[in-house]
Amino acid sequence: MKILIADDHPSILLAFKAMLNSGLKNQTVEFSECLSCKETFLAVENKLLEHKAFDLALLDYSMPTYAEQEMSNGGDLCMHIKSKMPNCKVFIITSVIDNVSLFDIIQNTKPDGIALKSDITNENFSFAIEAVLNDKKYRSETVTKKLDEIWETDLFVQPYNRKILYYISQGYRIKEMSAELCISEGAINKRIAKIKVALNVSEYSSILREAKKRGFV
DSSP: OOEEEEEEEEHHHHHHHHHHHTTTTOOOOEEEEESSSHHHHHHHHHHHHHOOOOOOOEEEEEEBBBBTTOOOOOHHHHHHHHHHHHTTTEEEEOOHHHHOOOOOOOOOOSSSEEGGGGGOHHHHHHHHHHHHHHHHHHHHHHHHHHHHHHHSGGGGSHHHHHHHHHHTTTTHHHHHHHHHHHHHHHHHHHHHHHHHHHHHOOGGGGHHHHHHHHTOO
């Protein structure tokens, strides 16, 4: 089995390698280890040049970027690997904890498995890897909880509303949001009104506080 592991912290990379060796002790495993998006991208390209493919890719979501190939994070790498190696199972490990960002990662990159680093133990990691290798989707406990929370607030399932909430958290004005999203200021204001109702607040200034309280940003 050919496994790609990518994490910009060598100690974490070695820990995942040890857990994989333990969980797959009955198999012959060949590891490729990477510390950045660039190293990971090149490892995939080199494997393709050999007319081979990885069976499993374990990717940290936040790593040094590779601007030349527009690889900004593990999500971009996940989509690249899936396009080049469709049979490779991709598992994303992340420290991202807000509901909206996790939802976006899953919706946009569609990994076979995703887990918060804080959720991982030797026991559940072995179960998670076995699940994805057997064509099952895996979401760690906290990821599942946060996805349930965002589905309960249907408004944030819509991409525009998630982006508006993100822009509010970054201090954007209505005019700036309109330019970024290519929709009218009136449409932005209508969506913000619905966001206030969903969060049960009456003031624009209260949106961010309540969204943070509920874990949406």
